[in-house]
Amino acid sequence: MKKTEKTLHVIGGGLAGSEAAWQAARMGVPVILHEMRPVRGTDAHKTDGLAELVCSNSFRSDDCRANAVGVLHQEMRLADSLIMASADRHQVPAGSALAVDRDGFSDAVTKALQEHPLITIERGEVTGLPPADWEQSIIATGPLTAPSLAEAIREATGAEALAFFDAIAPIVHFDSIDMDTCWFQSRYDKVGPGGTGKDYINCPMSEAQYNAFIDALLEGEKTEFKEWEGTPYFDGCLPIEIMAERGRETLRHGPMKPMGLTNAHDPDVKPYAVVQLRQDNALGTLYNMVGFQTKLKYGAQKDIFQMIPGLQNAEFARLGGLHRNTYINSPQLLDTTLQLKGRPGLRFAGQITGCEGYVESAAIGLMTGRFAASELLGRDISLPPPTTAFGALIGHITGGHLAADDEPGKRSFQPMNVNFGLFPPVEIVKPEGVKRFRGKEKALAKKHAIAARALNDCSRWLGVDNSTAAAE
Numbered sequence: 013m014k015k016t017e018k019t020l021h022v023i024g025g026g027l028a029g030s031e032a033a034w035q036a037a038r039m040g041v042p043v044i045l046h047e048m049r050p051v052r053g054t055d056a057h058k059t060d061g062l063a064e065l066v067c068s069n070s071f072r073s074d075d076c077r078a079n080a081v082g083v084l085h086q087e088m089r090l091a092d093s094l095i096m097a098s099a100d101r102h103q104v105p106a107g108s109a110l111a112v113d114r115d116g117f118s119d120a121v122t123k124a125l126q127e128h129p130l131i132t133i134e135r136g137e138v139t140g141l142p143p144a145d146w147e148q149s150i151i152a153t154g155p156l157t158a159p160s161l162a163e164a165i166r167e168a169t170g171a172e173a174l175a176f177f178d179a180i181a182p183i184v185h186f187d188s189i190d191m192d193t194c195w196f197q198s199r200y201d202k203v204g205p206g207g208t209g210k211d212y213i214n215c216p217m218s219e220a221q222y223n224a225f226i227d228a229l230l231e232g233e234k235t236e237f238k239e240w241e242g243t244p245y246f247d248g249c250l251p252i253e254i255m256a257e258r259g260r261e262t263l264r265h266g267p268m269k270p271m272g273l274t275n276a277h278d279p280d281v282k283p284y285a286v287v288q289l290r291q292d293n294a295l296g297t298l299y300n301m302v303g304f305q306t307k308l309k310y311g312a313q314k315d316i317f318q319m320i321p322g323l324q325n326a327e328f329a330r331l332g333g334l335h336r337n338t339y340i341n342s343p344q345l346l347d348t349t350l351q352l353k354g355r356p357g358l359r360f361a362g363q364i365t366g367c368e369g370y371v372e373s374a375a376i377g378l379m380t381g382r383f384a385a386s387e388l389l390g391r392d393i394s395l396p397p398p399t400t401a402f403g404a405l406i407g408h409i410t411g412g413h414l415a416a417d418d419e420p421g422k423r424s425f426q427p428m429n430v431n432f433g434l435f436p437p438v439e440i441v442k443p444e445g446v447k448r449f450r451g452k453e454k455a456l457a458k459k460h461a462i463a464a465r466a467l468n469d470c471s472r473w474l475g476v477d478n479s480t481a482a483a484e
């Protein structure tokens with residue numbers, strides 16, 4: 013393997029920075045990883061571990077045939093991702109999703125990076141843009157980038173940094189949940205790769221209970237918005253009280269939908285709505301309330317969530333909260349190798365680029381680490397094909413699908429999870445002998461085709477074997 017004495021500096025040891033450092037080091041490049049915790053904390057991180065998960069413990073669907081984030085998981089595995097290897101090793105049951113024991117996961121990432129001979133971890137805040145003698149650097153400081161560095165980025169780019177808020181879902185102690193009222197079941201009894209079909213705790217609600225709950229949500233005291241007035245929410249992470257404000261039935265068609273669930277204690281009575289909780293740690297002692305991000309005040313949260321049947325005595329290990337999200341206007345600022353235009357050698361990775369989610373952040377870190385390492389090694393940068401999930405993500409961030417913000421009437425750049433809408437479409441012909449090939453069947457066939465193409469193209473790009481893609 014060709015090595016170099018030149019060093020890559022990665023700022024931020026979160027999901028993206030950890031993966032970037034790992035990828036560069038395995039290509040033979042020495043890396044200094046700068047992480048400010050524990051010297052300085054953030055509003056959401058609780059530990060000094062690298063790749064700490066600040067909210068949910070889920071990496072979402074692990075289905076690499078019909079779900080875009082499942083395809084991204086698989087592409088990252090093909091690329092020898094440290095984040096995916098650590099997640100797989102610390103998986104907890106969660107139906108068809110990949111959920112992890114958060115401490116085991118973060119410890120594994122930290123240990124692997126600490127033990128790598130080419131990686132040095134420096135604890136301390138980087139307060140400005142990388143100095144001129146850092147030949148190659150990556151800023152991966154995330155949605156909670158420390159203010160001085162955020163200010164330096166704003167000054168250097170001349171562009172307004174955009175900001176909005178995510179809301180955190182509460183976590184409940186398992187032994188405080190009334191299992192004579194609740195029952196274990198995954199929706200439609202789906203087993204998934206790492207589950208049992210009984211991975212979620214379900215709390216049933218009658219129509220009267222649901223209506224009382226909605227009233228309480230609407231009336232409950234909320235966190236003031238003074239400082240951040242006018243900040244837009246990201247639709248995938250809306251607080252429940254905001255969903256309730258959009259219509260009384262919104263929650264019943266969202267996180268509280270009763271479909272695919274049968275009350276084990278009373279199978280003949282269909283619940284009007286269901287609150288689900290998912291295992292949050294390997295021990296199974298903590299459960300998080302699925303989709304229950306909230307900006308209700310702490311006192312109101314306790315009172316209102318204890319109205320949920322089965323949670324009347326709930327003890328909360330963590331209540332919901334609100335957090336800032338900082339990201340740059342990447343389509344205008346970055347080139348296709350995620351390098352700041354006009355500033356060679358400085359790249360961005362992770363949520364600060366405007367991707368959304370743990371997996372997407374790590375995937376962008378994976379690519380940025382490879383691109384920066386290639387430059388230090390004097391190699392051409394090889395971009396992932398646009399048909400891959402990697403390519404689809406880069407396409408979104410660097411403007412492939414969006415018009416420039418300054419064009420009249422065009423929407424501004426918004427963070428987005430990976431989804432099949434970001435991939436180039438495929439043409440599907442009706443298979444011979446199949447009578448019905450419309451609607452759901454056709455949509456599923458399209459997903460399968462896009463996923464198979466992505467994994468084939470990704471394995472070709474990486475020069476590795478992909479038995480899953482080959483089997484398609």
Ligand SMILES: Cc1cc2nc3c(=O)[nH]c(=O)nc-3n(C[C@H](O)[C@H](O)[C@H](O)COP(=O)(O)OP(=O)(O)OC[C@H]3O[C@@H](n4cnc5c(N)ncnc54)[C@H](O)[C@@H]3O)c2cc1C
Pocket residue numbers: 023024025026027028029046047048049053054056057063064065066067068069070136137138139152153154155156157158161178179180334335336337361362363364368369370371373374
């Ligand atoms: C409150 C909140 C909840 C979220 N919940 C979810 C969720 O449930 N699911 C999901 O998929 N995504 C969630 N996200 C979105 C996002 O996926 C995560 O924030 C993810 O951790 C982003 O990865 P990252 O590597 O870009 O940033 P981070 O993981 O935040 O890593 C950035 C690192 O940089 C360090 N740092 C910051 N500034 C400096 C500096 N100046 N010098 C040195 N180090 C610095 C930080 O300490 C941190 O360790 C959430 C975001 C927030 C803010």
